[in-house]
Amino acid sequence: MRRTVLAALPPAAAIFVFGVIYGSLARPELGVTATVLSSLLIFSGSVQFTLVALVTSGAGAGALVLNATTLNLRNLVLGAVMRTRVDRSSPARAGIGWFLTDEAAGLALASEEDSARVLVVAGGLFYVSWQIGTALGLLGASVEALQEAASAVFPVLFVGLSAAVCPSWSVGLRAAVAAVLVAGASWWWPGSQGFAAVIAAVLVSLPDDAR
Amino acid sequence: MSVWLIVGIAALTYGSRALALVFMREPREGPRKLLDRMPAPLFAGLAATSLFQDGTLVDERTLVATAGALVLTPTRSLLAVLLGGFAGYVLALLVL
Numbered sequence: 001m002r003r004t005v006l007a008a009l010p011p012a013a014a015i016f017v018f019g020v021i022y023g024s025l026a027r028p029e030l031g032v033t034a035t036v037l038s039s040l041l042i043f044s045g046s047v048q049f050t051l052v053a054l055v056t057s058g059a060g061a062g063a064l065v066l067n068a069t070t071l072n073l074r075n076l077v078l079g080a081v082m083r084t085r086v087d088r089s090s091p092a093r094a095g096i097g098w099f100l101t102d103e104a105a106g107l108a109l110a111s112e113e114d115s116a117r118v119l120v121v122a123g124g125l126f127y128v129s130w131q132i133g134t135a136l137g138l139l140g141a142s143v144e145a146l147q148e149a150a151s152a153v154f155p156v157l158f159v160g161l162s163a164a165v166c167p168s169w170s171v172g173l174r175a176a177v178a179a180v181l182v183a184g185a186s187w188w189w190p191g192s193q194g195f196a197a198v199i200a201a202v203l204v205s206l207p208d209d210a211r
Numbered sequence: 212m213s214v215w216l217i218v219g220i221a222a223l224t225y226g227s228r229a230l231a232l233v234f235m236r237e238p239r240e241g242p243r244k245l246l247d248r249m250p251a252p253l254f255a256g257l258a259a260t261s262l263f264q265d266g267t268l269v270d271e272r273t274l275v276a277t278a279g280a281l282v283l284t285p286t287r288s289l290l291a292v293l294l295g296g297f298a299g300y301v302l303a304l305l306v307l
Contacts, residue, residue, distance in 0.1 A: 010293060030212050037214060041221035051212070051220065061216055068220045072227035077253060079231030081246050083238075090233055097229030102257060109250050110289050149300065151261075152273040156280040156296030158258035163284040163292050166251040172284075178252035179259040186263035193263065197256030205248040 001121060004113060008122040011103045012129040014153035018045050019133015020143045026052050027138050039134040043127055044101070046194070047071050070194040077198050078105045085115040092116070099123020106161035174204040275303035 022045065026035040029052050038048055047068050054064055079097065082105055086093055096119050104123035108115040143150075166172045178200040185196040238246060262269055262277060279299020283291045 007289060034212050034214065034217060038217050038221075041217060042224050043221075044224050047220065047224055055212055064212075064216065065220065065223065068223050072224050074253065074257075075224070075227035076231055077249060079228060080235055080238075081250055081253075083232050083235045084243055084246060086232060093233045094229050097232045098225060100228040100232065102254075106250075106254055107289075148270060148272060151269060152276040152296070152300050154261040155258045155269075155273060155277045156293060156299075158254045158261060159277060159280040159284060159296070160289045160292030162251045162254035162258060163287050164289040165254065166284075166287060167247065171248050171251045174248065175251040175255035179255040182256040182259035183262065186260055187266055187268075190263065190266035193260050197253055197260050200256045201249050201253035204252045205245055208244070 001113075001117070004107065004111060004118050004121045005125065007107055007111070008103075008125045010153055011107075011122075011157050012125045014150040014157075015045070015103070015126050016129040016133040017143050017146045017150035018049075019130045020137040020141050021133075021147060022048055022052070023134040023137020024140070024142070025049075025137075026134075029055050032138060035134065035138060039131055043098075043130060044071070045130070050194075067194070073195050074102070074198045075100060077201065078102065081105070082108065082115060082119070085109070086119070088116050096120060099127065101126055103157065103161075106158070106165070110161055110164035168209075170209055178204045271307050272300055272303040275307070276300035 019039070022039065023035060026038065026048070030038065038051065042048055042051075050067050050071060051064055054067060078100055082100065083093075085108070086096060088096065096116050099119050099122070101123060104119050104126060107122045108118040111118045162175050166175060178197070181200040181203070182196045185192045185200070258277070262274065268274065276296045276299040279302070280292045280296035282299075283295035286292070
């Protein structure tokens, strides 16, 4: 439990900073009620920031739903990966699903502790950080000075998670190829950022290991 | 933005998180091996994604922090990689 909380603190701090940024950005576009509701119910930075950007550009409901669907594709993969590690009843798994974020899933996969517990503890910490951040952003808090440092947390964290869950050199090589593919796709077609990581992960994982 | 649209997108997001976790059966050996191979490439892809914003690379400090993290990936320790990233970021603050 203590190790999980310690490992979850850096991403929780970054999530808090982005929560503040989200609260301050969303308030003029969505209003206070919708901003609070979106953070309470959606609890996904990537989806929520995209929603604000689309609302700002005047996009309709169809575009919002389509983008949210695309961004959520990776949750299907993470859910399938976690399914083999979460040995609980269906209702319990349904509850645990609430906390299945990229960061919480990564920490659960990298930890030697019970995956379900890590998901709930880390995911719960991230949820609280996101809500407090959103509330402070709505109240006018500013974290511009911390934004750059918070931005650096995510690539570093994902590199660390990738390394920690890597079982062999073969999978490490696949991870490197996936990173190159995604970097190329993100540079060439920025619109692919929502799903490129999922497609690349599936593609590089398909070939079986040579015997 | 209507409350119902937010509720709908929230349902979509939660549904995507819970679908496989709740309804997928225990996979057989073949699919299980495939699933076991996927997390590392997925997180590597997410790391690559977070290095770009609208088709351009993020700031130099984040890139140096990521390089610092990459140097320590052979340790396969999350803590070591995070420390590598922190060291890279501090170095970038001092040098750049």
